Amino acid sequence: MPLADFDVVLGLEVHAQLLTRSKIFCGCSTAFGAEPNAHTCPVCLALPGALPWLNREVVEMAVRAGLALGCAIQPTSVFARKNYFYPDLPKGYQISQYERPICLGGAVEFDLGGEERRVRLTRIHMEEDAGKNLHDLAADGSSGVDLNRAGVPLLEIVSEPELRSVDEAVEYLKALRAVLVALGVNDGNLEEGSFRCDANVSVKPRGAARLGQRCEIKNMNSFRFLRQAVEFEVRRQVEVIEAGGKVEQETRLFDPARGETRAMRSKEEAHDYRYFPEPDLPPVRVDPALVAAARAALPELPRARARRYQERLGLPAADAGLIAGEPEVARFFDAALEASGKGAEAARRIANWLNGDVARLANESGLAPRDWRLSPGALAELVGLIEAGTVGGPGAKQVLEECFRSGASPAAVVREKGLAQVSDAAAIDAVVERVLAASPAEVERYRAGNAKLLGFFVGQVMKEMKGKGNPAVVNAAVKKKLGGP
Amino acid sequence: MSAELLALDLRALSGALAAGRVSSREATEAALSRIEATDGRVGAFLRVTAERARADAAAADERAARGARRGPLDGIPLAVKDLFLTEGVETTAGSRILEGYRPPYDATAVARLRAAGAVLLGKLNLDEFAMGSSNENSAFKPCRNPWDLARTPGGSSGGSAAAVAARQAWGTLGTDTGGSIREPASFCGVVGVKPTYGRVSRYGVVAFASSLDQVGPLARTVGDAALLLQAVAGHDERDMTSSTLPAGDYLARLEEGAAGLRIGVPREWFGGGLEPGVEARVREALARYEKLGARLVEVSLPHSRYAVAAYYLIAPAEASSNLARYDGVRYGLRAAARGLGEMYAGTRASGFGPEPKRRIMLGTYALSAGYYDAYYLRAQKVRTLIRRDFDRAFEACDVVAGPVAPTVAFRLGEKLSDPLQMYLADVYTISANLAALPGLSVPCGLHPAERMPVGLQLVGRPFDEATLLRAARALEREQGPPPAPPEAR
Numbered sequence: 024m025p026l027a028d029f030d031v032v033l034g035l036e037v038h039a040q041l042l043t044r045s046k047i048f049c050g051c052s053t054a055f056g057a058e059p060n061a062h063t064c065p066v067c068l069a070l071p072g073a074l075p076w077l078n079r080e081v082v083e084m085a086v087r088a089g090l091a092l093g094c095a096i097q098p099t100s101v102f103a104r105k106n107y108f109y110p111d112l113p114k115g116y117q118i119s120q121y122e123r124p125i126c127l128g129g130a131v132e133f134d135l136g137g138e139e140r141r142v143r144l145t146r147i148h149m150e151e152d153a154g155k156n157l158h159d160l161a162a163d164g165s166s167g168v169d170l171n172r173a174g175v176p177l178l179e180i181v182s183e184p185e186l187r188s189v190d191e192a193v194e195y196l197k198a199l200r201a202v203l204v205a206l207g208v209n210d211g212n213l214e215e216g217s218f219r220c221d222a223n224v225s226v227k228p229r230g231a232a233r234l235g236q237r238c239e240i241k242n243m244n245s246f247r248f249l250r251q252a253v254e255f256e257v258r259r260q261v262e263v264i265e266a267g268g269k270v271e272q273e274t275r276l277f278d279p280a281r282g283e284t285r286a287m288r289s290k291e292e293a294h295d296y297r298y299f300p301e302p303d304l305p306p307v308r309v310d311p312a313l314v315a316a317a318r319a320a321l322p323e324l325p326r327a328r329a330r331r332y333q334e335r336l337g338l339p340a341a342d343a344g345l346i347a348g349e350p351e352v353a354r355f356f357d358a359a360l361e362a363s364g365k366g367a368e369a370a371r372r373i374a375n376w377l378n379g380d381v382a383r384l385a386n387e388s389g390l391a392p393r394d395w396r397l398s399p400g401a402l403a404e405l406v407g408l409i410e411a412g413t414v415g416g417p418g419a420k421q422v423l424e425e426c427f428r429s430g431a432s433p434a435a436v437v438r439e440k441g442l443a444q445v446s447d448a449a450a451i452d453a454v455v456e457r458v459l460a461a462s463p464a465e466v467e468r469y470r471a472g473n474a475k476l477l478g479f480f481v482g483q484v485m486k487e488m489k490g491k492g493n494p495a496v497v498n499a500a501v502k503k504k505l506g507g508p
Numbered sequence: 509m510s511a512e513l514l515a516l517d518l519r520a521l522s523g524a525l526a527a528g529r530v531s532s533r534e535a536t537e538a539a540l541s542r543i544e545a546t547d548g549r550v551g552a553f554l555r556v557t558a559e560r561a562r563a564d565a566a567a568a569d570e571r572a573a574r575g576a577r578r579g580p581l582d583g584i585p586l587a588v589k590d591l592f593l594t595e596g597v598e599t600t601a602g603s604r605i606l607e608g609y610r611p612p613y614d615a616t617a618v619a620r621l622r623a624a625g626a627v628l629l630g631k632l633n634l635d636e637f638a639m640g641s642s643n644e645n646s647a648f649k650p651c652r653n654p655w656d657l658a659r660t661p662g663g664s665s666g667g668s669a670a671a672v673a674a675r676q677a678w679g680t681l682g683t684d685t686g687g688s689i690r691e692p693a694s695f696c697g698v699v700g701v702k703p704t705y706g707r708v709s710r711y712g713v714v715a716f717a718s719s720l721d722q723v724g725p726l727a728r729t730v731g732d733a734a735l736l737l738q739a740v741a742g743h744d745e746r747d748m749t750s751s752t753l754p755a756g757d758y759l760a761r762l763e764e765g766a767a768g769l770r771i772g773v774p775r776e777w778f779g780g781g782l783e784p785g786v787e788a789r790v791r792e793a794l795a796r797y798e799k800l801g802a803r804l805v806e807v808s809l810p811h812s813r814y815a816v817a818a819y820y821l822i823a824p825a826e827a828s829s830n831l832a833r834y835d836g837v838r839y840g841l842r843a844a845a846r847g848l849g850e851m852y853a854g855t856r857a858s859g860f861g862p863e864p865k866r867r868i869m870l871g872t873y874a875l876s877a878g879y880y881d882a883y884y885l886r887a888q889k890v891r892t893l894i895r896r897d898f899d900r901a902f903e904a905c906d907v908v909a910g911p912v913a914p915t916v917a918f919r920l921g922e923k924l925s926d927p928l929q930m931y932l933a934d935v936y937t938i939s940a941n942l943a944a945l946p947g948l949s950v951p952c953g954l955h956p957a958e959r960m961p962v963g964l965q966l967v968g969r970p971f972d973e974a975t976l977l978r979a980a981r982a983l984e985r986e987q988g989p990p991p992a993p994p995e996a997r
Contacts, residue, residue, distance in 0.1 A: 065613055069833045072593045072712040074747050104829050115832020297875035302719035302826055304748055
């Protein structure tokens with residue numbers, strides 16, 4: 024059977040670091056990038072006698088995420104110990120939740136090829152992150168452990184095995200990420216590992232009811248790697264089956280350098296985590312009043328926002344989705360629209376700039392919206408200048424680049440760089456005359472009926488004017504001077 | 509002077525300090541001399557912090573001179589089990605794996621004693637990681653019973669009981685997971701209190717079995733123990749299992765006697781296995797209560813026969829996880845090794861003694877996939893049933909009374925080769941830990957033949973330590989001053 028005769032079945036486990044200031048079980052800072060072990064204390068170093076102390080904010084954030092994703096918030100949930108030895112795990116166990124997580128059910132909703140999809144969640148639970156092993160610290164090849172990350176709070180969000188393609192998986196992740204970022208519980212940073220994902224991948228003959236044997240794939244820290252890893256893994260499993268073999272349950276690691284997944288441990292080698300309820304922490308009780316308050320305080324979520332952009336501002340679905348899918352960009356968009364003081368027309372222009380040149384500049388610079396020098400007010404101003412005819416398309420592009428780079432105001436850039444659009448008829452007429460005089464042959468051909476040459480003359484004029492001529496005025500002037508073809 | 513001082517109990521010494529009749533320095537020197545003179549035989553201390561004690565005593569005297577005594581414990585020489593973390597002072601848990609480890613912080617209970625002005629004499633011997641009933645599992649040296657040096661002081665808080673009995677300290681702190689305060693208190697003829705689970709913070713106490721461990725005092729008298737408990741009890745935000753209920757006043761009604769008290773006598777605690785001489789003393793104590801106006805009520809704790817079995821699943825399971833942190837990575841012993849696996853295995857093989865290893869294996873097995881439901885989960889259900897037994901009993905009585913241990917202190921080496929026999933030493937004490945209830949041991953005379961102390965166990969309602977202490981005090985007063993052990997004469 025060829026690849027097309029197989030169904031792909033994916034389930035995703037996302038680990039999202041929560042944006043609390045302190046760790047889940049102690050008061051240490053969660054800030055990224057400090058000197059190794061600068062953010063540690065007896066609790067997160069697992070000194071003898073130290074006990075975990077639950078950070079309330081973690082529970083509040085878990086409740087918020089659960090509500091936003093439509094989960095049932097459990098009035099009582101229980102922390103459990105997941106036991107295994109590893110140097111980056113100082114207690115020799117991870118405090119997680121097992122049989123009784125804080126959230127059950129729920130779903131992630133997103134669009135796929137214009138169709139609405141809803142992928143159900145199994146559960147969301149709270150747990151602590153591990154530290155990081157650092158290898159080859161010295162010439163003797165010794166290793167060290169940095170425990171700054173040990174105890175940083177995580178939400179583990181587990182989907183049902185309902186995703187049918189890697190495209191769907193990517194859209195699922197983007198939508199989930201957008202929700203968490205909009206809630207302010209996660210920064211959505213895949214590269215730094217604050218939003219990570221493992222995938223359970225299996226294949227089965229098209230239409231078969233029974234799921235195939237799954238493999239868990241780890242270490243995919245970008246959407247691109249997820250795509251590569253899952254595509255590789257699907258091909259691998261199909262090849263195994265085609266060759267008459269059986270897919271073995273195992274954990275596999277994605278190797279980004281080779282674009283492959285590699286067996287990490289087999290079912291036989293799988294850890295027995297010996298879960299049991301964490302005796303150092305009483306069950307977590309979530310007060311219904313807290314749930315009600317959290318529900319009332321939920322911000323507008325990305326899908327609702329995209330719908331609003333379409334219905335109230337008339338943005339095309341794709342544009343609305345792009346903006347709403349990045350909560351920081353959406354906030355920028357809202358602020359720019361407000362600064363413009365205008366409605367749907369300005370909204371479309373702002374959206375075009377945001378999804379076009381601004382997105383390109385942001386990509387090139389690698390800057391997140393909160394680090395942009397361009398302010399929402401500046402983008403609104405630029406759009407205003409365009410509408411007023413003060414600056415033309417090509418000039419506006421330059422203005423934007425300068426504003427994005429320096430944070431200057433668009434009006435000042437227009438002034439200083441002399442990018443104002445020229446609409447003065449006399450000045451334009453003078454240029455038109457020069458251009459026509461320089462191309463007598465073309466003028467002949469135009470007048471003989473070759474109307475297409477109009478563009479050539481307009482182009483020449485614009486070139487002469489370094490792009491600053493007002494296109495409408497230039498067009499009219501050229502036509503007038505040439506007379507009808 | 510020294511001998512007179514040592515004859516005072518804690519509260520009497522406190523009165524003398526308050527009246528300015530004696531200084532903390534004098535008391536501290538008396539204790540240090542006593543340790544010097546006796547501990548070579550007894551072995552209660554793993555570490556004596558003499559210089560620090562002298563400095564603490566000088567500071568206490570200076571406060572007293574200014575009229576700024578912090579309270580009844582200010583200037584009193586005490587000592588703590590080497591399971592309590594002490595800032596800058598080596599803390600080993602009785603294990604080679606922590607040898608040389610100097611913690612950067614004080615356990616909450618220690619910090620509270622220090623804040624009350626107590627002078628800390630040093631760290632007391634124990635079974636490794638508090639696992640044992642005879643103190644013979646100490647990785648460093650055995651501890652001996654001041655009543656008879658051939659016998660064990662009990663365990664795991666053997667040093668804590670022996671130090672009080674030998675009058676080396678006016679009071680000590682121990683921990684009790686399955687009887688580790690009450691059994692040695694009984695064996696050494698001192699008072700030992702295991703409070704309700706959650707009454708005293710466990711923060712900074714090396715964990716053995718987290719759902720069972722509880723800190724408590726050992727002292728010569730019930731009043732002394734009450735005073736010490738008062739100092740350490742109460743909520744600690746660093747221990748989420750510590751109760752937010754305010755601590756009771758353990759001294760206010762201490763002398764109110766036993767009249768009207770309903771004392772439950774569980775029939776299951778007087779069956780086979782209880783040594784007749786021990787039973788005789790316990791029955792005598794019960795008779796005294798009747799004489800004092802208490803009423804004896806027969807109660808039943810039908811599930812207590814499963815207590816030892818349940819305990820030896822739950823405690824090792826939790827221990828197997830709690831002891832995982834001793835891996836050679838961050839502190840303590842690290843075996844020389846070429847790779848990670850070798851480092852783990854080498855460190856733990858050479859660092860842990862046989863009993864921790866046995867319990868790690870038991871616990872790891874009990875939690876394994878496929879066995880969890882049959883062992884750990886079932887044991888937790890038994891635990892619930894045991895608690896229900898007590899709840900029912902407390903409908904008919906105010907405290908439950910019975911033996912602490914089936915025998916008096918046994919000889920060193922007597923049970924070492926038979927772990928199961930050793931485990932049965934805790935057959936009467938374990939239930940209170942499983943049910944999270946307060947319990948204590950109060951001396952009730954010497955064994956008629958063996959002339960060794962026997963303890964009466966009282967178990968109370970949750971957080972009702974005050975009633976327990978009042979009942980114990982009534983018996984203590986009725987019995988008159990107890991004899992002192994040979995090592996304290």
